[in-house]
Amino acid sequence: MGTGDVIRFLTRTRGRGRLHWSDWLTYAYLILSLLVVVLPIMWMFLSSVKSPAALVENDPRILPYTQLTVPSPTGGRDQNVFVHTRTDGSTVDVAFVGPRGVNARVYELGKPDTVFEVPRTSLARKEVVDPRWENYTEPTLGSTQSRTFNFLRYFWNSTFVTVMATLLTLIVNAMAGFALSKYKFRGRDAMALTIVATLLIPPTVILVPLFMTVSSLGMLNSLWGVIIPTIATPTGVFLLRQYMLTIPDELLEAARMDAASEWKIFWRIILPLALPALSVLAILSVMWRWNDFMWPLIVLTQSEVFTLQLGLSTFKGELNDNMHYLLAMTVLTLLPVTLVFVFLQKHITSGIANTGLK
Amino acid sequence: MQVRPQAAFEWLWKTAGDVLDGPMRALQRHIGAHRMAYVFLLPNLLVFGLFSFWPMILNFYIAFTGGQSVILADRPLVGLDNFRELLACPSYLDPRTCGVAGYSFWTGLWNTLFFALVQVPLMIVVALATALILNRDIRARGFWRAVYFYPVMLSPVVVAVIWDWILKRRGILNAALEKAVETWNAIAPTFLMMADYRAINWLIDARSGWPMFWVIFVYTWAHLGFYMLILLAGLQAIPRDLYEAAQMDGTSKSRQFWRITLPLLMPTMIVVLVLSLIRAFQVFDEVYVLTGGGPGQATKMMIQHIYESAFIGDAKRYGIAAASSVLVALLLMVLTFLQLAVTRKKAGN
Amino acid sequence: MARLELKQVKKAFGPVEVIHGIDLAIDHGEFVVFVGPSGCGKSTLLRMIAGLEDVTAGEIAIDGQGVNNVPAAERGLAMVFQSYALYPHMSVRQNLSFGLENLKMPKAEIKHRVDEAARMLRLDKLLDRRPGQLSGGQRQRVAIGRAVVREPRIFLFDEPLSNLDAELRVQMRVEIGNLHQRLGNTMIYVTHDQVEAMTMADRIAVLRDGRLEQFGKPLDLYNRPANLFVAGFIGSPRMNFLDGTFEDGAVRLKSGERVAAACQGGKPGQAVKLGVRPEHISLSESGTPDATLSVSLIEQLGGESYLHGTLASGEELSVRLAGQTQVSRGDKVGLSLGTPAARHVFDAASGLVLAPL
Missing domain, CATH: 2.30.30 (SH3 type barrels.)
Incomplete structure (x- = not known):
């Protein structure tokens, strides 16, 4: 497919033949916003393999x-x-x-x-x-003048936090959502209301007491200190409860007649059937935890336990003049999220549009 | 034997459930099936209580204590001292007249208010315009939707690094502008020539409004796609036949927008407004990494004030931070009530 | 052996009592149908037997053992749900074996039972499919299969055929009947369809508003309904009811006609209702007719014909005639209201039948 075809494909209107003036306006807007949104990121990708000299001169050529x-x-x-x-x-x-x-x-x-x-x-x-791959290898493998960007360690920490927190979030919130949607007990509605109400209380205003609680539990500078406080998210409970309400009660009764324990009903019937809601929550959770900055910033102060975000922000503070390293490390940091986005784009956008939650 | 991944996963899933089934079944036999609801709620309640509810209570207490210890028992009660320090200002509009903590607090508060009041309307208008455009009969809508949404996936740190790089004094924005002026002057007639471009220190020039401008721009850039997506979903939920009926009635396009689109989109707009406003008041990550609150205190936000009071510098003023949190929470509560009241009044009409 | 006994069983949701004390004894191997209009409590009663609803008062006993506090899973019953309630994420085989796995049955035994049930219900070729890929009738058979493999003491069916189209329903009725023949288990079957009840049941329990109206063999219910409700509910088309007063051995209709009835226990002058089934009424060929019908609608079905119309008293009446009829709309025809034995007399106030002679 040639460039002409691409342009025709992107600019075709549906059904109608000629372009109305408002169509031109539409595409002007789209192209302009494409520049504003994508160009900075694309340019960073391309620049991350340029030489320091090319970066200082703002070499406008695409290739390094x-x-x-x-x-x-x-x-x-x-x-x-x-x-x-x-x-x-x-x-x-x-x-x-x-x-x-x-x-x-x-x-x-x-x-x-x-x-x-x-x-x-x-x-x-x-x-x-000549792509300068040393931009990537030097900070991650060897040492730069001032500091190492210990990519593998940060990556491992971030991955550990993201995977653990997401798994726990899913299980803990699914259990709560199950209890709140499929059982009748005293205080159930009050509890559901409380959980929704906490959606309105910003976590940022309880920084100090949360820090003290985590500190008194000995979880400072531990990845668990980042993971545990985040797993009982009201958004998740709410989302899963709403979804589980749509699972027919007769299925649960059939399982009870089939001698399944309540736990087994949860694990073997409810969880598989709530998969669509669980995957939306999983995507959200991965995004939240991978990109988290403030809470890790407070809990983690030693570089061995830094997440990628902390590592990158520290790196930025110390290496502001070595843009070639910084850009390369930024690319490494956003690469996992970008890959996830490329493969799951449809799921993510439709999931978020449907739940209206972030 | 051939092992299919799906079968392997199913086996793993079954086994994991069965491992826990034994103790859970025993528990159920002991307490009865109905009370298993509490067992399912327990982990969530524990975490929620310990890391959300309890800190909320604790925050009030800490706000009335002084000292620098993280151990509650070592913190002396100081009554209203923290609040007095934050609120004892000759003029709230001019934070420089306040004490050290008050200066930081009121600067952060006014900056945050300014930020929210400019950023939120700006973003909603742009998000709505974008959603309307994507709702037209365009090709590759999924592609465009993904383009706008992509920055939402990026972490605040990454966003800040990218834009910091672009906005440096010797960054590509200045280079591009310089080039543009140069090119213009080369082709323009003499009387239209412009003065040579002098690079602007976008994020550091304290006397200009540029740092706040870019903070608002970058934050909007990073979050626009999310609200656009919600508005787009709202637009697509409006039944097509309404427009077809309007077309049969000869209703003009602009009238269709004002009389059909906007009223039916209102519930979504309110969700977007509430969400974006609450988020704007909690702005921290992007700004902190991008400008560090500078130049001076020009872009220092409320949460940064709380963070720095408690965690930066030698004097860890947890009491001041907690007292500030109480004031912010009050502010957010008043705002939420106002929004609810306005929404209800609108709904009443 | 599985005998089911209900003793003064009551159910209340909060302050609202929906089952008002029901006594019932079902023998081993019986096929019992609970029938009644929607909201009569028949499904609630079934769910109480299953153990899915608590018993508010009274006792449910299986084989003489009270099971009020025994969880559903341990009562040894199996249930077929109205919506089938098949696990949508499991294959047919998994659906059938899930319950057996929960009972920690050996794998070989599970496989044996599943294959056996699949063969019996002609599900052999569908074992690897998911419920979403099956037709309504196939899903129905899977739901029954899930109950069969459990080899339960009692089968419970909760309106299992109401989601099927008419033709399939007749077919499944036969299959369930065959199943009962083959297994010989006790079965309890809930439906609102009296035809299903009549065709399938050994005994029928007619329920209304949480009360047991009558419990007996289908033909007993048809021939000797205990009250107005049962009389009206069993039989299609519905029994005709005419107001009248009791006279010795007869009923004086509003039109003044005196109709002999074989019943006793009434007091002269007592307000009664005379019930006659449409199929027992015939056109009077000779003598004075019992009543005269102004025909307003005729349904000719070929093999039989229905006349609908009003009597001189203004009461509506339907008649079923064998074969085809020459009567046309607007005609006035004389009727003979059946033999005295086919006439049912009910007390107008209590609705109870006056005992036949």
Whole structure:
């Protein structure tokens, strides 16, 4: 499919033949917003493999160009390679030795002994496309000047927090949703109301007492201190309860006649049938926990237990001048979420649109 | 033997359930099937009580204590001192007249109010416009929807890093603007030429309003897609035949919008308004990583004040933070009631 | 052996009593149908027997043992639900074996029973399908199969055929009947359809407003209804009721006609209702007719014909005639209201039948 086809596909109207002026406006808006929304992220992806020099200069080219260098024959710093345009129009690749006034001292590649002078204006940088993967490898594997971005550890911490918290959230909230939707007991409605009411109380205003509680339980600087307080989310209980109300009671009764215990009914009947609601909650939970910043910031102060978000923000604070590392690490941080989004985009958007919860 | 992944998963699921079935069945026999409801509720209630309900109560107590200890017993009761310190201001409108804690609190409060009052209407208007556009008969609606939603998935830290990079003094926005002016001057006639572009320090220039502007812009950029999605779902729930009927009646497009779309979208709009307002008052992550509250205190938000009072610096002023939380909670409660009252009045009409 | 006894069983939801003390004894191997209009409490009663609802007062006993406090799972009963309540996420085989697994039955035994039931109910080829992939009748058979594999002491059916179309319903009726023949278990079957009750039951329990109106063999209910309600409920089309006063051995109708009735125990002058089934009424060929009908509607079904119309007293009446009829709309025809034995006389106030001679 050529570019023309793509454009036609993206801009076709349904059914009607010609474009109305409002259609033009629509597509103008869409293209403009595509630039505002996607361009920064795309540009960051592309820039994350550029050389520090290209980043400082804001090189507008899409591909990561780097100036070619050759080892110095005298053993000093690597020498930059330029294309020298002679007065007759022919070109030759030269290595740059040093400046002299408005001229530059260069030698032809392969002939380091014959250094000659040319006007600087006759030189153009000899560049090659060369993705600088060191942006990724150096901070994660080796050490940069000031600090290591221990990607694997942060990644593991983030994954552990996300997976554990999501599993526990699902189970704990599903149990509560089951109790609140399928049993009659005293105080049930009051309890459901309380849980909905806490939706309105922002967790941010109980930072201090929550910190003290977690601290007194000895969970500071422990990943469990990040996981446990977040698993009883009212959103989850509410979502699952509403869904479970739609599961017919006769199924539960059939299972009771089938000698299933209440637990077995929950595990073998209710959970599989609530799968659509559970997967929406799972997606939300993964998003919340992976992107969480404030609560980990308070609970985790030692870098061994940092999550990716904490690691990245610390890295940013310390390495603001090394954009090449920072961009690469940012890409690493957003990559997992992006992959999840690419594969589950339909589920995520329709799930969230249907529940109206984030 | 060949093992299908699905069968393996089913077996795992069954086994996991059966392991717990023994003790649960014994428990059920002991307490009766009806009371199993409490067993199912217990884990949630424990966590909820310990990490939501109890802290809420505790917060009030801490607000009346002083000192720097995290151990409750070591915290002396100081009565209303914390509140007095926060509220003893000659003029609330000029936080500089307050004490140290009051300065931080009132700056954060006014910044947050300003932020919320500008950001929320702005975002709702843009989100609604976007939703209306996506609700038109366009191709690849799913693709566009995904485009707008993608930033919602990104973490606040990532969002802040990206935009910080773009908005640096030597960042790509300044470079692009400079290039644009240069190009313009190269092709424009003399009398239309512009002065050379001088790079602006978007996030640091304290005398301009740019830092707050970009904070609002970036926050909106990151959250727009979510509200757009909800509004789009609301729009798609409006029955098509209403528009067809209106068309048969010769109703103009704009009249259709004002008399059909907007009234029927109202419930969704109210949800969006309440959610976005509550969230805007809790803004912290993006702003904190992007500007750190700076320059000076220009973008310092309420939650940052609470966070910094309690957790930053040598003096951990938990009491001040807790007292501030109480005041914020009161503010949010008043706001919620106001919203409910307005909504109900609207519904009454 | 499974004998079921209900002793003064009552059920109340909060302050509202819905079952008002029912006594019932069902013998082993009997097929009993609970029938009544919707809201009569028949399903509640069945669910109480199943153990899905608590008993407010009275006692339910199976084989002489009180089971009020025995959980549903341990009563050894199996139930077929109105909506079938098949587990939608399990295959047919899993649906059938789920209950047996819960009873910790050995795998081989489970397989044996499931295969046996599947063969009997012609489900062999469907074992790997999910309920969503089955037709209504197949789902019905799976639901029955789930009960069969349990080898329960008593089968409970809660309006199992109400979701099927008419043709399938007749077919399933026969299948359930065959099943009962083969297994010989006690079965309790709830329905609001009196035809189902009449065709399937060994004995029928007619319920109304939480009370047992009559319990007996189908033909006993048809021939000797205990009260107005049972008389009207059993039989299709419905029995005709005419107001009158009791005279010695006869009923004086409003039109003044005197109709002999074989009953006793009435007092002269007592207000009564005379009940005659449409199929027992015939056109009077000779002598004075018992009543004269102004025909307002005729239904010709070919093999039989129905006349609907009003009497001189303004009371409505239906007549079933064998074969086809020459009567047309607007005709006035003389009727003979059956033999005295086919005439039922009820006390107008209490609705109870006056005992036949």
